[in-house]
Structure formats: structure tokens, C-alpha cells
Amino acid sequence: MFAAVTTGLVRFDEWREQRRIEGKLHFAEFRVLRAVSANGFVLGVGLKSDAGVQMEVDFSEIRTSLEDKVPKLKEFKKTRFTISPRDGVFFDDHPIDIPIPAPGVLEATVDYRIKYGPVGNPKYSLAVKKRASLSFDQNGAPKGPAAVYDAA
Numbered sequence: 001m002f003a004a005v006t007t008g009l010v011r012f013d014e015w016r017e018q019r020r021i022e023g024k025l026h027f028a029e030f031r032v033l034r035a036v037s038a039n040g041f042v043l044g045v046g047l048k049s050d051a052g053v054q055m056e057v058d059f060s061e062i063r064t065s066l067e068d069k070v071p072k073l074k075e076f077k078k079t080r081f082t083i084s085p086r087d088g089v090f091f092d093d094h095p096i097d098i099p100i101p102a103p104g105v106l107e108a109t110v111d112y113r114i115k116y117g118p119v120g121n122p123k124y125s126l127a128v129k130k131r132a133s134l135s136f137d138q139n140g141a142p143k144g145p146a147a148v149y150d151a152a
Contacts, residue, residue: 022124024051025116028088030132030148032108034141035095041066041142043110044092045128052085058122061113064093066134067106071096082119100140108132109151 029046043064049055058080064071071094083089091112111129115122132146 021051021053021055021117025049025055025057025114025124025126027126027128027130029090030108030110030130030146031090031092032132032134032142032146033092038095038097039099040069040095040097042092042095043108044090045110045112045130046088046090047114047126047128048088049083049086054082054084054119055116056119056122057081057083057089058115059091059112060115061111062091062093063109063111064096065109066096066098067108069096069098080122101136102140103136103138106134106136108134108146111151 026048027045028048031042031044031046033042033044034040035042043066047057059076060079062076062079073094079091081089093110109129109131112127114126114128115124116126117123129151130148131151132148134146135143137143
């Protein structure tokens with residue numbers, strides 16, 4: 001009887017932990033893409049959910065910069081997304097107009113404030129503030145993985 005009760009309590013605790021959402025959204029990647037519709041680049045972040053249930057993610061504040069340049073546009077049509085259990089989501093800012101960089105390194109910053117939680121109730125928050133050193137080749141394309149680190 002003791003073994004059955006103990007096993008039941010352990011399984012119940014595991015089930016509760018899988019359904020918990022708080023603390024289960026994490027930074028996964030720093031995104032750098034060449035802008036298709038403009039001269040320049042798009043910066044963004046990728047996030048990963050470790051929760052065993054669906055969650056809603058709302059990108060409430062977004063700020064990016066490449067060197068000292070920022071995107072001209074500020075408003076987004078959609079900032080709220082629903083993600084599946086143990087899935088990911090990414091969000092990219094508007095393009096930053098910048099001439100094709102010469103071979104070398106540029107500094108980029110992403111600063112996001114994200115609200116997340118059960119669908120319909122994003123009550124937890126996550127702040128992502130990262131810097132990256134981006135290397136470019138002779139054609140102005142990003143070269144190799146970016147060196148990403150926490151920004152103060």
C-alpha cells in the first residue's frame with residue numbers, strides 16, 4: 001500500500017510539473033536575417049517552451065539596433081501567439097536600413113519584454129536583452145555563428 005501511494009504521489013507531482021507554465025519559456029536563439037524588402041537586416045529572437053501544455057506568448061516591448069541604427073517602423077500587426085507544448089516561437093523586428101557592411105564585425109542588440117502564460121491569461125514575464133558580434137563576408141552576408149552574450 002505504501003509503495004502504491006508513494007508512486008501515485010510521485011506521478012501526480014510529475015503531472016503538475018509538466019502542466020506548470022511559469023519559468024518554462026527560455027531564450028533559444030539570436031536571429032539575424034537579410035531584409036528581403038529593404039536594404040539592411042532584420043534582428044529577432046527565438047524562444048523555446050518546456051511546458052507540457054499550450055501557452056500564449058505576447059511580445060509586449062521590442063527594441064533592436066545594429067550599431068547605432070534602429071528600425072524606422074515601430075508598430076506590429078500581431079504580437080500575440082499561441083504555441084504548442086514543448087514547441088518554439090520566434091519574433092523579428094522591422095528591418096534596419098543599413099548599407100551592405102564591409103568585411104568585419106558589427107554590434108547588434110535585441111531587447112524584448114515578453115508576457116506569457118495560459119492561453120487567454122499571459123501573466124508571467126520574461127525579459128530578453130542580448131548583444132551579438134556579427135561577422136560579415138566580402139559580399140555583406142552574415143558569416144558564421146554570431147557571438148551572443150547577455151547585455152547589461
